Amino acid sequence: MLLHLSTWKEVEAYLERSQGIILPIGSTEQHGPTGLIGTDAICAQSSAQGVGEATGALVAPTINVGMALHHTEFPGTISLKPSTLIQLIRDYLTCLVKAGFTKFFFINGHGGNIATLNAAFAETYAHLADLNLPNASLVKCYLANWFSCKGVNRLAKELYGDQGGYHANPTEVAFTQYVCPKIVKHVPLEVKVSSDFRIYSAVDFRERYPDGRMGSNPALATPEHGKQFYELAVKELSKSYLEFLGCS
Secondary structure: OEHHHOOHHHHHHHHOOOOEEEEEEOOEOOEOOOEOOOHHHHHHHHHHHHHHHHHOOEEOOOEOOOOOHHHOOOOOOEOOOHHHHHHHHHHHHHHHHHHOOOEEEEEEOOHHHHHHHHHHHHHHHHHHHHHOOOOHHHOEEEEEEHHHOHHHHHHHHHHHHHHOOOEOOHHHHHHHHHHOOOOOOOOOOOOOOOOOOOOOOHHHHHHHOOOOOEOOOHHHOOHHHHHHHHHHHHHHHHHHHHHHHHOO
């Protein structure tokens, strides 16, 4: 059940049986020579919709732009400042809490969002308490990174070994190849790629990782791999979501 394809009456009826909602969040950033700029949002959205179908959960519209300032030296990247993303999350959740939602399960596709999201949750709890909303004390936020699922990591290690890398990696590229089979990119890749995994400023990032990759070989990705990653992520995230709903 997708929020943006529902009527307010349908959402009202949903709230009578559940106060949980899934919020996919990704990023709009470079993913190397073969990775789509929307990779993180595509992976988060697809995972969230799969979990929604498996659990009967309502899925909110995808937050497509995240905290990716370190990628902004690459054309096409769009980023929010951490403070902006915190305000955005706070405003999203405040509206949803006023409607009656109390359990917010974020499915994240971008590592750069993690610290900011955790800060946003803390800011939101405090803000809701200040508003004296009747259900403020019931509000709980959960951050689930699809790429951190145990099954996904295990399979990635088996398939790619030490060529999995950290950014623009074959795991996420394979995922998008499965979800978007008509938009598969193939270009020659340099064999040697930096893998020190340090992140500082945007200019330093471009100098350190000239083509956007961090120790990865996305040429190893296939749509078949992506299907496996998708199914593993949806299975594990669905279990986590249901457990989260049941927690007090």
